[in-house]
Amino acid sequence: MSNDKYKLALLQVTANKTLYFQETTILFLVKGDLMVEVENQEFALVDGDLLVFNPNESIKITRQFRKETALFEIQIDSMFFSSLYPRFFSTKFECFPSQMETGKREAITNMKKHVAELLISHYSADMTKELRLSMNLHQIILLLIQFFQKEANFYQYHLYNEKIVEVIDYIGQSYHLPLTLEQVAGHFFMSSSALSKLFKAETGHYFSHYLNNLRVRQSLRDLLHSRLGIDDIAQNNGFSNSKTYRVHFKRVFGTSPVKYRQTFFNNNEDISRLRKPQHEELLKEQETDLLAALYYYAHQPEGHVANIEVVETHKKLSIKTQNVREQINADIIVHVDTFEDLLNTGIREEIRQAKKAINLKYIGIQNLFHDTPDAYRVYEQEKLTVFSPYGKFDAVLDFLESLQLGVFYQLSLTDYETISSFYKRERQQFLRHIAMKKGSDFFKTWKVACLFNQNDLPRSVALFKEIQHTLHGIDPEIQLGAELPVSYPDYTFQNDELCSLYLNQVIPECRFLSFRSEPNYTYETANTVVPDLEKFYEFVYKEVKALKGRLSDWHIDLPLYLSEWNTLTGKSRTTNGMFFRGALVLQEVLKLDLQVAGYGFWLNTDLFENNHPIKPIKYDGLELYVNYAGKRPIFHVLAIANRLKGKVLAIGEEFMLTKHYDNYQLLLWNANYFAPHLSKEESFLESQSMTFRIEIPEIESRTYQVKQLDFNRQHGAIFYAYEEFKSSEPLDYESHIYLSEISRPKMQVFDLEVRDGFDFYCMLDTNAVMLLELTAVN
Numbered sequence: 001m002s003n004d005k006y007k008l009a010l011l012q013v014t015a016n017k018t019l020y021f022q023e024t025t026i027l028f029l030v031k032g033d034l035m036v037e038v039e040n041q042e043f044a045l046v047d048g049d050l051l052v053f054n055p056n057e058s059i060k061i062t063r064q065f066r067k068e069t070a071l072f073e074i075q076i077d078s079m080f081f082s083s084l085y086p087r088f089f090s091t092k093f094e095c096f097p098s099q100m101e102t103g104k105r106e107a108i109t110n111m112k113k114h115v116a117e118l119l120i121s122h123y124s125a126d127m128t129k130e131l132r133l134s135m136n137l138h139q140i141i142l143l144l145i146q147f148f149q150k151e152a153n154f155y156q157y158h159l160y161n162e163k164i165v166e167v168i169d170y171i172g173q174s175y176h177l178p179l180t181l182e183q184v185a186g187h188f189f190m191s192s193s194a195l196s197k198l199f200k201a202e203t204g205h206y207f208s209h210y211l212n213n214l215r216v217r218q219s220l221r222d223l224l225h226s227r228l229g230i231d232d233i234a235q236n237n238g239f240s241n242s243k244t245y246r247v248h249f250k251r252v253f254g255t256s257p258v259k260y261r262q263t264f265f266n267n268n269e270d271i272s273r274l275r276k277p278q279h280e281e282l283l284k285e286q287e288t289d290l291l292a293a294l295y296y297y298a299h300q301p302e303g304h305v306a307n308i309e310v311v312e313t314h315k316k317l318s319i320k321t322q323n324v325r326e327q328i329n330a331d332i333i334v335h336v337d338t339f340e341d342l343l344n345t346g347i348r349e350e351i352r353q354a355k356k357a358i359n360l361k362y363i364g365i366q367n368l369f370h371d372t373p374d375a376y377r378v379y380e381q382e383k384l385t386v387f388s389p390y391g392k393f394d395a396v397l398d399f400l401e402s403l404q405l406g407v408f409y410q411l412s413l414t415d416y417e418t419i420s421s422f423y424k425r426e427r428q429q430f431l432r433h434i435a436m437k438k439g440s441d442f443f444k445t446w447k448v449a450c451l452f453n454q455n456d457l458p459r460s461v462a463l464f465k466e467i468q469h470t471l472h473g474i475d476p477e478i479q480l481g482a483e484l485p486v487s488y489p490d491y492t493f494q495n496d497e498l499c500s501l502y503l504n505q506v507i508p509e510c511r512f513l514s515f516r517s518e519p520n521y522t523y524e525t526a527n528t529v530v531p532d533l534e535k536f537y538e539f540v541y542k543e544v545k546a547l548k549g550r551l552s553d554w555h556i557d558l559p560l561y562l563s564e565w566n567t568l569t570g571k572s573r574t575t576n577g578m579f580f581r582g583a584l585v586l587q588e589v590l591k592l593d594l595q596v597a598g599y600g601f602w603l604n605t606d607l608f609e610n611n612h613p614i615k616p617i618k619y620d621g622l623e624l625y626v627n628y629a630g631k632r633p634i635f636h637v638l639a640i641a642n643r644l645k646g647k648v649l650a651i652g653e654e655f656m657l658t659k660h661y662d663n664y665q666l667l668l669w670n671a672n673y674f675a676p677h678l679s680k681e682e683s684f685l686e687s688q689s690m691t692f693r694i695e696i697p698e699i700e701s702r703t704y705q706v707k708q709l710d711f712n713r714q715h716g717a718i719f720y721a722y723e724e725f726k727s728s729e730p731l732d733y734e735s736h737i738y739l740s741e742i743s744r745p746k747m748q749v750f751d752l753e754v755r756d757g758f759d760f761y762c763m764l765d766t767n768a769v770m771l772l773e774l775t776a777v778n
Contacts, residue, residue, distance in 0.1 A: 005137060007075040008122055018060045022224065023075040024093065026140070027051045027059070028115050030293045032069030035062045038096075045097065048297065050112055052095035052148055055220065070290055072119060076141065078221065084138070085145055086172035089217035090210065092150045104761045105750075107147035114139045116297035146691060147763070149314060163188065164202040167195070175214050176238045181207050212248045215239060219249070223261050230257055314691045319657055321649040321698040327658055329642065331598030333408045333563060334624065335364035337611050340371070342396040350603055350625050355403050358624075358638040362408040362447070363400065364563065364600050366611060367415075368427050369393075390433045397438055406445030408600070410483075410514075410563060413463045414453050431474045443477040449514040449563060452485040457498050460485070461505050468509050481512035483563070488522050488543060491550045503554055512597065513551075513558050517543050517565040520619040533673045536568040541591045548595065559597035569620040570676030576620035577719030578679035582711055583669035583767040585622065585637045590656065593641075601634055626718060628736040636716045636745055640667070640709065640771050649698075657696065662776035664699060668692060670764035685713075688766035697757035704774040708748040712768035715746035751777070 007023075013032070027050070034045045037060040045051075053059065055078065082088040095108065118136040121129050167188060171179065184207075185195040199207045219237040222228050228236070234245035249257050334354055341347050342363070354360045400407070416424075434442065450467060452460040464482065471478045485502065486492055493499035519539040544562060551560070567584045570576045592599055602608035604625035609617055624635040644667065646660030656667045670690040678684045713720050721743045725731060731739075752774070762770060 005077055005080045007073075007077075008119070009073045011071045011073050013061060013064055013069045013071050015061055015064050018058055019073075020058045021053045021055060021075070023055055023078055024081060024144070025053045025076070026074045026095075026115060027053070028072045028074070028112070028119075030070040030072060030290060030297075031066075032071065033065035034069065034071075035065075036060060037062050043097075047293075048112065049097045050095060050108060050115065051097075052093050052144065054092045070293070072115075074115065074118070074140075076137070081141060082172065084141060086169045089172075089214050090205075091145075093144050093148045094150050095144075095148045104147060107143060107761075107763075111140065111143050111148075112297045113299075114143065116294045120291070120294050120298060147761070163190075164198060167199065168203075171211060171214065175211065175218060176236060178238065178240065179211060211238075213252060216245075216249050216252045219245070219257075223257055233257070314693075315654075316693045317652070317655060317695070319650050319652070319655065319694065319696045321657065321659075321696065324648040324651060327644050327646060327648055328593050329359065329644075330593045330596055331361040331561075332358055332638065333362040333364045333561070333598055333600030334360055335366070335408075335410075335564070335600055335602045335611075336607055338365055338367045338369045339393055339396050340369050341607065342399060343392065346629065347603065348399060350629055351405075352403065353629075354603070354624055354635070355405070357635070358642050360403075360405065361598065362406045362445075362600075364408040364410060366410050366412070368409075368430055390430050393430070393433075394437065397434060397442070401438065401442065404445075406447065408561070408563065408598075409446065409448045410451055411448055411467065412451045413460045413467075414451075416467070417459070417463055428470060428474065431471075431478075435475050440475055440477045443475045446477075447479045447481055447512060447561075449481045449483055449512075449561070451483045454485045454487070454494075457485060457493075458501065461501055464506055464509070479511040481510050481514055481558075481561070482506050483514045483516070484547065486547075486550070491547050503556075507554075507556060507558075510558060512561060513556075514561045514563045515544075515547060516563055518619075519543075520566060520569055521614075533568075533675070537673050538588060538591065540565045540567070540588050541595070544592065544595045560595075562592065562596045562599040564600050564602075566619065566622055568673060568676065570679070571618055573620075575676050575679060577722070579620075579676040580633065580679070580713045580717050580720075580767050582633050582637055582716070582769050583671040583764075584673070585634055586641065586667075586669050586769055587671045589637065589641055590651075601638075605632075628733065628740055630718045630736065630740040630743060631716075633711075633717055636711050637769065640711060640745070640769060643771065643773070654690075654692070655694075662700070664704075664758075664772075664774040666694070666696075666772040666774070668694070668762065668764060668770045668772075670766060670768050672766045685766050689763060689768075691763045692761065694760045694762070695757060699754055699758040699774070700776075701755050701757075702753075703777040704752050704754060705777055706748075706750055706752045707773040707775070708750075709745045709771040709773075710748075710768070711745040711770070712765040714765070716744055718743040 011019075013034070029045050029047065029049045031047055032045075033047075035042060036045055038051075038058075042062060051059070078088065085091070095104075095111070114136045118133060118140065121132040121136065124132075126132070167184060170184065170187065181196060182192045185192040188195065190198075196207055199205070199210070203210060205213075215237045219233050222233045222236055226233075230245065231242045234242040237245070239245040239248070246256055249260070253260055334351065336342065336347065342351075351360065351363065448467070448471060450460075450464050452464070468480055471480055484491075493502065517540045519536055522539075540562070544560070548560065551557075565588075567581055567588065569581070570579050589599075602611075602621055602623040605621075605623050605627070608621045608623050612621075622634050623632055624638075626632050644656070644658050644665055646658050646663075646665075648656060649659050649664075650657040654669055654671075658665045658667075670688070672688045674684075674688070718739060721739045722731075725735065725739075754774075758774075760772070764770060
């Protein structure tokens with residue numbers, strides 16, 4: 001049975017028979033057990049296995065274990081395929097059962113689902129039959145394009161350059177004409193040199209090579225399915241003469257057109273018999289069992305894969321291992337406002353979770369407290385020792401000590417100058433209370449970073465000296481530091497005098513330095529809707545590198561803490577929520593780990609917004625939590641990064657490979673910088689997905705249990721989970737808790753037999769992160 005788009009057959013299966021394929025062909029073994037041979041390799045097929053073959057490929061059935069075998073064949077017409085996908089004739093596909101273990105499980109499951117639905121529709125009499133056939137056939141083709149291309153023929157097309165796609169479409173429609181580079185360039189208002197460079201850069205092929213390759217592959221239809229002579233075939237497919245055609249044909253297929261035609265017909269003597277569908281009566285005998293099997297595959301849960309409505313990008317990563325270094329994780333600071341916040345049980349629970357998941361090292365505070373404790377006032381006025389002046393904070397001190405958390409105190413010198421001597425004295429008394437209760441060992445993990453006023457640096461230096469004297473008197477173990485009072489783009493002082501003042505009066509007293517980085521305010525312009533994305537690419541990392549270069553010029557070698565920072569973000573809550581930044585943050589974090597001693601984040605959105613100096617708040621920050629302890633993507637990024645252990649064997653722009661004893665960890669990410677408002681356009685987000693094929697030859701051959709963590713918009717982004725709730729009314733507490741619980745990375749666990757190296761496929765959504773943990777099985 002067939003139409004102009006595909007041919008379908010339920011094959012008669014016998015041993016020691018070879019099937020030759022003229023079109024892109026899918027074999028679906030619905031029922032049975034076979035041994036088959038493909039390219040001199042023999043392997044078993046069982047119920048539910050699916051294979052894909054290209055034109056002029058073959059498979060040999062060597063053994064049949066069950067008499068009742070149902071093997072369906074679907075041939076997709078090449079001209080129909082190429083009308084949907086112009087690069088069809090320069091593309092090959094592959095799909096074998098073994099790929100279920102290499103990251104293509106969901107894609108193969110989806111392929112089986114749509115193949116089964118097509119078969120059911122094909123044999124049905126439903127009024128919507130043609131619509132269902134068309135939908136499933138198109139979905140099968142889309143899955144082939146996205147997940148089952150051989151990587152050698154993948155092309156990378158980028159949204160910002162659709163011109164090359166238009167050029168390829170034009171060539172696909174006009175290849176039979178006497179096309180030249182100059183003619184095509186003129187059609188698209190380009191110079192021939194510009195088109196030549198663009199074509200090579202985007203496709204990996206020279207223009208002439210691509211055109212001749214396409215013409216040769218298109219000529220197969222005339223060569224194998226007509227009685228035309230070689231001269232006519234050459235002319236029909238754009239070649240100026242048969243000699244040129246023969247030369248290019250041999251380059252592609254390794255033989256002449258005449259020999260290729262003879263070999264094809266010799267091998268296909270029994271094809272018509274093998275392809276003949278079983279008689280309708282025989283089909284009806286198996287109908288009940290076959291329909292049951294097909295419905296089973298058609299109704300399996302569909303794995304999540306991106307829709308291919310736009311240009312897809314594919315990349316092969318061949319990873320060579322080497323001992324790069326030990327894995328390094330910088331200290332993590334999480335900010336609250338004051339110690340008073342730590343009296344809140346909800347905040348304490350968030351901190352406990354962060355300590356466990358991300359190995360939190362410091363609690364950042366902006367003030368010791370806002371309101372003077374009532375007990376302190378009574379103590380001062382009545383001198384009654386029964387009133388402990390700071391007793392309510394003793395539980396906070398015990399909490400910090402129990403979790404082995406230090407304190408990172410960002411002391412604003414501007415605020416310090418404005419408070420009265422009474423309030424200065426009470427804060428000094430509080431620090432002495434801590435010294436008495438906990439001793440010097442407790443203060444060893446305290447850092448006080450003084451924040452300078454760039455507009456009045458001499459006054460700030462005087463206040464810094466005063467604080468240095470006070471803290472030294474309370475406990476010399478307290479580490480004093482200073483925020484660098486320089487900024488983008490030059491990272492220098494207003495004049496040499498101020499530079500000398502800071503370097504000579506402040507730096508000698510410091511045990512560390514701090515810095516804050518916010519690219520959104522740095523590049524803010526009133527008239528620009530779409531930001532200059534090149535400026536935002538790894539902005540924080542580049543800023544830290546520039547700053548460290550400046551410190552080197554000044555011969556300063558002190559630990560640098562990036563106390564607060566951000567990535568590119570949007571200007572509204574909806575945009576911020578939909579602009580998933582997982583890979584953007586991870587990419588910065590992995591590089592910052594090697595540059596700074598620590599970096600900071602706000603604990604939750606409420607604390608961040610209440611303490612933000614600019615109101616109303618325009619840009620989202622980097623906070624770990626949102627309402628009701630819901631974890632924001634930053635939390636999951638840090639938790640994934642904290643899982644990395646052992647030696648770093650390899651690192652690149654999209655991956656990091658580590659080894660700990662006999663176990664491996666492969667971290668992958670797909671970082672994309674784009675205008676945040678585009679996050680509302682689903683088709684655009686789909687276009688930013690990336691399909692990877694990863695090859696790591698040096699991974700030891702053995703069986704591994706693989707734990708796969710997928711962190712993306714669908715798994716771990718709480719705002720996207722909120723989108724599933726369509727009520728216009730505010731959500732209640734139960735709904736928030738539910739959303740908090742389901743917003744987490746997806747975990748899969750499976751066994752993988754590694755032989756002759758690690759070979760794996762995966763698809764990463766825009767700014768998605770994936771961690772593969774390979775645990776050796778004894």
